[in-house]
Amino acid sequence: MFDNVFEYLFKYPQVAYERGEIIWSGSWPPLLLLGVFVAGAGLVYASYRWGRARTLVAATWTLVLLRAAGLAVLLVCLLRPTLVLSTAVPQQNVAAVIIDDSRSMEIPDEESRPRAEVARELFASEESALLESVSERFMVRHFRFSALAERLRDSGELDASGTRSLIGPALDFVRQELATLPLSGIVLVTDGGDQDPEALEDALLGLRAEGIPVHAVGVGRESLDPEVEIERVEIPRTVIQGSTVIADVVVAHTGLGGVTVPVNLEESGSILATEEVELTGRTGSATVRIPFSLDDPGVRNLRIRVPAQEGEVVEENNARDIHVEVRDGREKILYYEGQPRFEVGFLRQAVREDQNLQVVVLQRTGEDRFVRLDVDSGDELSGGFPSTREELFEYRALILGSVEASSFTPDQLRMIVDFVDRRGGSLLVLGGPAALAEGGFAGTALAPLFPIEIAPPFGEVEGTEDFWATLRLLPTRSGMTHPALSLAEEGAEEEEENPGGDEGEAEGGVTPWEELPPLTTVNLVGESRPGATVLLEGEVQEVFGTRAGPDFAERASPVFAFQRYGAGLSAVLAVHDTWLWQMHADIPLEDETHERFWQQVLRWMVQEVPEPLEAAAAETRVAPAQPVELVARVSSEEFLPVNDAQVTARIIDPFGAEEELALTWDLDRDGEYRGSFLPAVDGPYEVEVSALDGERALAAPPLHIQAGVLDEELQSGAMRGNLLRRIASETNGQFYTVGELDRLPEALRYTDRGTVVQEERDLWDLPLFFFLLMALLFAEWVVRRQLGLA
């Protein structure tokens, strides 16, 4: 409507004014015209002011202004405004039409018709009036694109079957394909789904440099309503068998505010876990955490799904597939305890049934005397705490009990730092009379690792006799949903309402946090460090000693906190009698809080500890014709990067055929090797990466890659108008919806690119000027009539 009115008043469409330049072509000298205007205006004033019928001053000025404005319009016409335009010479230029042929074009949201059908009808059909209009002036070249772009020879080739949309490479392809022809512009017909933003940026740079305008035609609705989709899923790539892990799921929606939807975690159609999430607002997203556990080892193909909602147009984006490798193996943890105490026995008992955890205990029983429990060989730890990095780095996690800093050599302390920082191991420091500040760790190499300040400013820390406190441990906001504190058995009904635990009465259940008995600390700790995450805070029940300061009982102390440190993580659990959660009179005999707590904490600690050879694929699901990028990191026994290893990937395709690929060292990154391959067929690929570092042979767990159609294409199914507007505006083109396409042929015509001519179009006869003049004269007449002058 607006465009029609504009074109009626201004003779030419808006785009002509945007592309063109206005000049003044009149032969009358401007100064003369100015003089005529001033003289004319003065004459009008005089005639009203001193003429036969004298009028009031205010009325005089109104009439003078109206008449002067009319005079001005006439004078502007005399100046002869002219629109200078650069237009394409008919049939001397090429217009490229590139049509999206990916799966998302099947979405039926163009007045209930599939996007692909509308695009085909408008741009590839022989009966298309639009195409005919464009063809009058241009030679039209058709292309289609999805993951790859190619010439379109027949509209029947458009089948909306592409599994990815890569707009950037498609625009590049067209630009290069028509590089030798006078290309006036590109018409991009798409819904804007793009899976390679970086490539798009590169393509836009090229188009801008060559001045090729892209006219983006957005097919589909910018807002699908109602619509719900799984926007993002975050989940550990590998998990230990039987561990509770958390899937973080972001659910986005439009038009479903106030609706509660279930989010299911499924495997082969059966629901493993489910959580409900309430959607809010007109549009937005919500995060939901789904705890679950997997028992069978191997690669598991899981699906996160929200059931289709009534009236939803795109159901395909309600689900996301994820792959998780379930590891079955014993993860070795070294627990070094400086003094015999109950915590050792109870912790061992808590994880005794966990076949995936091997807690090797080094218990000091006297001066240079140790008890070793659950060791693999007679030599293991025979000299006490490891004295070499190789020995210490055998373990994936280290627990330090009540053992004073002076029992370590300076090198052993540095080794522990390297264990976390370089090896990527996990450190857990337990509270106790000889732990933390009370164990003399303040100021040692280990102190920066602690996620809690251990040299509190509120008093002396020597000795422990004058301070202890009983604390009720309660999870913080972070702790509530942290896998380390996810104690309830997955699948338990109660778990849905209380992730921290179900009713203590149930057999094998866990006790809610607020009902667990208070524990004791003898360690005075300060605030958590800025980068640390506090999982459990202590609500003070009783405190003894003046060391803590008068306000100690008022504040919640961090008790269980962790922080990332280098490649690993470091945690502190500043109590020394978690065994009370097993033994206490208030805890039912069948209760499993203590067992679950330690199993979860230790599993969380060892979950993502790296191996000397780590291999990964950039994507574990690839579309056809999408290469698989492999990266491997090789470390020495001391976890220093190795740059001269021979790294090989054995690729086994879905039919069992094998191929070897040598990964080459990335010069920019120590210890990192890269390579890629292109899956020839759809199906599951297995990649076994191995490395030879001198005599040392290393093998990484196999990678599993699925090649084939991706559901990604249908994620965010709405037409991405903003992206298309940006593409158009950055290339000096225009954005159109399907309803606005009648402007396209004209817009294509006005271009600087290709074979063009300069056109000069008079503007003095614009209908606008005529109507303006009429309106001014009419207004003057009305005023005069009011004054009785007409």
Added chain:
Amino acid sequence: MPGSASTRAAGPRPEAAAPTRGGRRPAVLPRGERQIWTRWQTRAVAAGLALAALLPTGGPVHAQGSRVTIGAVRVMSPGRPLLPEVPGGFTFCRLMYARIRAEQRGQGWRTDYPDAEYNLTTRLSQLTPTRVSGWLDGRPGFAVLRATDPELFRCPFLFSSDVGTVGLSEDEIEGLREYLLKGGFLWADDFWGRRAWTHWTELLAEILPGLEIEELPPDHPLLSIVYQVERIPQIPSIQYWRQSGGATSELGAMSATPRLRVIRDETGRILVLMSHNTDIADGWEREGEDYGFFARFSPDAYALGINILVWMMTH
């Protein structure tokens, strides 16, 4: 091998501290510090409590596998409040029970009390890095608890002496069962001969029905976890030792062989350890009374005692 225990320094028997020759009290702590009550004070408190116990307020008591209700139960109070105030370490807890039969030289739950506690906990903290819970005045702490006391569940180690005379109510049996199954450890000591054995094991069958009693093999890692214990020491009461001129078997041929027997749960954890035909705690209690007694028995008593404590704290 996973699951096995080994010790690097299964050292010699503890002989570090010399006893106070001929002293009435053990030499572990200075006399003034260690002694809380004199024996006369103990007896006075005991007599007072015994009188109070004669009032018909005692509950039903079970023993010998059959239920014997005794209207009045002789119970002696330890005179100490619950658990030691200063936490952070090992606490020696003793089971207080009603004595429903008599054994020669037995004094019920208070046999060897409290000197055995003082001396063992002190030696434990001297000979190993173990921290011992204590009282605010700095003395090593211990506790005496009934099997129905909720505080019992804050003390995973429980010692019981003269168990051939134990009588437990139904609630106590229930409490003890829950205690042991949750992770508690009970050491039954100082019971001699078949009759005491029968009495105690029948009671045990009520506490832990279905669980077998087994002999602790001589190569069990418990016997070498800290000290190498070659044989189970037979330690008599010092009175018998003196009276008999150095004999060790208090019931002669009927108690000739000292034995360590255990009850384990299905996971192999030791719930109950029994030192039969021996009075290990006397080896701790009488450390300072007689040098000959000390030299002959105390090192073995401490070696075994420390081994058992370290074992139960790590398993």
